[in-house]
Amino acid sequence: MYIVAVSGVVMSVMVLVNPSYFKPNASHTVVYQFYSLLLFLSALTFVSVRHAMLVLKHKTDTSVFRRVGFLWMPAFLVGGGVTLLVIAVNSSSTLILHYVFGGLGVFIGSSMAHFAFRQNPPRKIWLTEHIGAILGSGIAAYTAFLAFGARHWLTFLGEWQLAVWILPGVVGTVGIVWASRRWGR
DSSP states (O other): OHHHHHHHHHHHHHHHHOHHHHOTTSOHHHHHHHHHHHHHHHHHHHHHHHHHHHHHHHTTOGGGGGSHHHHHHHHHHHHHHHHHHHHHHHOSSOOHHHHHHHHHHHHHHHHHHHHHTOSSOOTTHHHHHHHHHHHHHHHHHHHHIIIIISTTTTGGGGGGGHHHHHHHHHHHHHHHHHHHHHHOO
8 A cells, every 4th residue: 555655646746747748638727636636645545554554553652643753644634635625615616526535634634633642542542543544545545446447437427427536435434433333442
């Protein structure tokens, strides 16, 4: 997942730095809007996996999560989420995915920061944090596959293709809630 996330970041940055080379026939505004979203989603995947692995390693020792080496991640998610929301608000077209993932970024980043600054966290909080983050990275993987890898197979959906961007998140969120209740007690 690290390789997938980092390669997504690199490819998104390449297009954002030189859109004329990679997308010569596309509007720069559309390219910036779409690849900003892809950059954010790649970073979200990386941060989710990193958070899941750190939580698994350090459990309730939240002092590790109050270091700059960790805090840049929730700060990036909050900042990136706010950026997506600003892009959506200032756009002349409706950017539903920017609203959805922008809000999600602010929520997840804030949640990670809240975990980092908890004093005396409950004994099993690390397990629910790990479950949420690792399933969150799975949501990203399924979303990427359905939205990009399977989009040619799903052309019959027409405008309903937006659902393949949101459906993995809905199913994954239900899974996170169920697993957190099941093993977080």
